[in-house]
Amino acid sequence: MTNPVGKTDYKVRRTPDKPAAAPADAGTAAIVDFLQLLGRAARQFHTYPATSPMCTDAIDACHRAFMKLDIDGPFTFRVAPRTIIVGEEVVGGDTIIEQEVARPLHRVRVASVEIERGVSIRDWSNFCTTLSAAARASKATSSFAELLLDAGVAAIMPRETPRPEVLDIGAPAEAVRSLVDRERARQAAAVAGGPAQHLYPPDKGWVRVDPAAAADDSISLTDLTVIVNEPAELASMLSRLIDGDGAARGAALQQRYDDVVMLISAVDPRLARVLFSKLARAVLRLDADTRRTLLRGAVLPSLLDGRLAGEAVLGEFPDVDLADALCLLLDLEAAAPQLLAIALDRLKLAPERRTSLTPLIEAKLDARAMREGSADRPSTSFDDQARALTRLDPGAAPNVAEFAAFDLSITDQTAATLATLRDAATSVDGADAQIACAAGLARIEPNPAVVTAVLTSALPALRTLIRDRRWNDVTRWVARIAEIEAHVEPLRPDVAGAIRETVAKLCDRALVLDLAQLCGSEATHRFASGIVAALGPSLVPEWLAALDDAADRARARALAGAMGQSARRVAPAIARRLPSLGxxxxxxxxxxxxxxGAGYEQAIVDRVTAADERTSREALRALARSGTAKAAALIVGQLEQGHAVVHPAAEEALWRLPASIALAKTRELLGRREFVTRHPQSAARLMERAAQSGDNGFDPVLESLTSLRFHFWSPALARVGAKARELLQ
Incomplete structure (x- = not known):
């Protein structure tokens, strides 16, 4: 179009795409043509919705070009910053391949892409949509591979470059630097020759230090242990080196406790004692359930094995906490009563402390026997030692006359103490006292009507604590009420029901959203978990209603993690309401x-429908997470009889099952000729995954499938037979 003189044309026109140079080889030329069509399809998704004719036509052209490629197996290419590398050929520089394929994939850290021959038009459409959204993301979300799996794309598999974790340690003090230098010298003198052994992936962690003070080319894990000087923080860093997500400190310490102990044990013994003391305090700061799990699983076994870590950590516990920890030995599987005496010997306590610890342990053993309904606690060798520590000498008559030499007087210190007690009595917390009184009465009152009235009068005090955001007190009291409910349930079920119905009045939408907000912070997550564990079933109706409400959905979704931690408690209430949910x-x-876990498989699989692919995928993942035999059978049923839309999600769920179950079910599926003939693409993918497991039990199944390579009238079945023959060779 000409532009007449005197008229300004402000229209922006994009220059035509520069075509890639045509290679002499016909096969490479077809690959370049396919990549250009893929780039054009990706460009259309920047501007038009996925359902527009512009996008669908571009995807059709790309799919036809791919199916014409002269390749037998999956098509793989590598991603460079500006080009695509196919085999040894570098293509796409300064073309639409660079702009719409290479650069976006490199930006989302994709190193290579493998495309199976069974890829569908839907897979291409979701690939372009996901690539466009991931390349424009302003902050880190799920990886590109995870986004594709969430979209149900299993035939296009990107492999990503590892993302290093940056650990910020700042500028260590001069004293810390000298400790690190001494520790390095000690390690260098002690280390024998040989190849390096990596406890964590090499080059995964990068340490950010003060440039003015940094004089190191590398920092080892023992150096990091000395510099960080805080076991809980060290555990969090180690957790990031494994999964890249920096778990909460408590969870990280529980998961990486053995590694932290190993690193502390590797440093100088005097420094190790200090770090073990800090590790003991970190263990005591954990919430009760996490601490008990860690003590049973790692700390107490290390003490019984005679390792220094168990003695050093438990030796720093206060007497009351140490008595609690030692009594957990009786919860261990196949535990003998003599373990208490053995553990006490391994601690090597001073005689005075051992004497003071004995009555504490005896009291806890007596309380344990009463809770278990036994009049006498089992006799242990610890009882014999306790009796040996207490002796009565009838021959020594005590003389109390000497006490008459002391005058009873009130000193200034005594007067100050009495004044403090008087002030404390007048400034008692009214809400706390009211709730304590109501809880005490609910525990002993046999009349449900009276219990309802008493607890109803305490609800305003609980709401005051919630309004003032005193979450520690709220958690303490709702846990106490839940414990009372569990205590009276076998004795007075009607009273337990009255407690549940009364406390349910507290569980409104505002509380649900407050708890969801608490889940977003590491410091307050434990309060949300504790409250959900106590109130669980009563919170479920309002939580589900909030999820169905568009205004509150985003905030309420954060509570799912805490609900999952109390899943066995809240599951019945959720299952009853599941059919009516959005x-x-x-x-x-x-x-x-x-x-x-078990018992809810059918309720979950009922949510698998062709009309809602996202819900179906989540339901299949939930079945895999439960890991039961019934769940595995239901996943296999979806692969055999389910709609084609849910097949990719069902395959993904199958491989999320425990390895032994997944392989057994895969062998069962491939052994059914009807399944293979109806779903050859799924069968081919299952064979490929099964071959990667290295299980020789698939050889008879593969031999039975090799005859399918002669089914020339069905190319898909012929490919299955050829693949089976290839895997056998």
Whole structure:
């Protein structure tokens, strides 16, 4: 079009795409043509919705070009910053391949892409949509591979470059630097020759230090242990080196406790004692359930094995906490009563402390026997030692006359103490006292009507604590009320029901959203978990209603993690309401049911429908998470009889099952000729995954499938037979 003189044309026109140079080889030329069509399709998704004719036509052209490629197996290419590398050929520089394929994939850290021959038009469409969204993301979200799996794309598999974790340690003090230098010299003198052994992936962690003070080319894990000087923080850093997500400190310490102990044990013994003392304080700061799990699983076994770490950590516990920890030995599987005496010997306590610890342990053993309904606690060798520490000498008559030499007087210190007690009595917390009184009466009152009235009068005090955001007190009191309910349930079920119905009045929408907000912070997450564990079933109706409400959905979704931790408690209430839930609430609900284990498989699989692919995928993941035999059978049923839309998600769920179950079910599926003939693409993918496991039990199944390579009238079945023959060779 000409532009007449005197008229300004402000229209912006994009220059035509520069075509890639045509290679002499016909096969490479077809690959370049396919990549250019893929780039054009990706460009259309920047501007038009996925359902527009512009996008669908571009995807059709790309799919036809791919199916014409002269390749037998999956097509793989590597991603460079500006080009695509196919085999040894570098293509796409300064073309649409660079702009729409190479650069976006490199930006989302994709190193290579493998595309199976069974890829569908839907897979291409989701690939372009996901690539466009991931390349424009302003902050880190799920990886590109995870986004593709979430979209149900299993035929296109990107492999990403590892993302290093940056650990910020700042500028260590001069004293710390000298400790590090001495420790390095000691390690260098002690280390024998040989190849380096990596406890964590090499080059995964990068340490950010003060440039003015940094004089090191590298920092070892023992150096990091000395510099960080805080076991809980060290555990969090080690957790990031494994999964890249920096778990909460308590969870990280529980998961990486053995590694932290190993690193502390590797440093100088005097420094190790200091670090073990800090590790003991970190263990004591954990919430009660996490601490008990850690003590049973790692700390107490290390003490019984005679390792220094167990003695050093437990030796720093206060007497009351140490008595609690030692009594956990009786909870260990196949534990003998003599373990208490052995553990006490291994601690090597001073005689005075051992004497003071004995009555504490005796009291806890007596309380344990009363809780278990036994009049006498079992006799242990610890009882004999306790009796040996207490002796009565009838021959020594005590003389109390000497006490008459002391005058009873009130000193200034005594007067100050009495004044403090008087002030404390007048400034008692009214809300706390009211709740304590109501809880005490609910425990002993046999009349449900009276219990309802008493607890109802305490609800305003609880709401005051919630309004003032005193979450520590709220957690303490709702846990106490839940404990009272559990205590009276076998004795007075009607009273327990009255307690549940009364406390349920506290569980409104505002409390649910407050708890969801608490889940977003590491410091307050434990309060949300404790409150959900206590109130669980009563919170479920309002939580599900919030998920179905568009205004509150985003905030309420954060509570799913705490619900999952108490899944067995809340699952019955969720399962009853599941059929009436909307799509968004259903996805969160089935995710929680997956953590509940056996008994909810049918309720979960009922959510698998062709009409809602996202909910179906979440339901299948929940079945895999439960890991039961019934869940595995239901996943196999979806692969055999389910709609084609849910097949990719069902395959993914199958491989999320425990390895032994997944391989057994895969062998069962491939052994059914009807399944292979109806779903050859799925069968081919299952064979490929099964071959990667290295299980020789698949050889008879593969031999039975090799005859399918002669089914020339069905190319898909012929490919299955050829693949089976290839895997056998």
């Amino acid at each position: 799509a968004d609430a259903s996805r969160s609900a089935v995710a929680v049911l997956g953590f509940a």
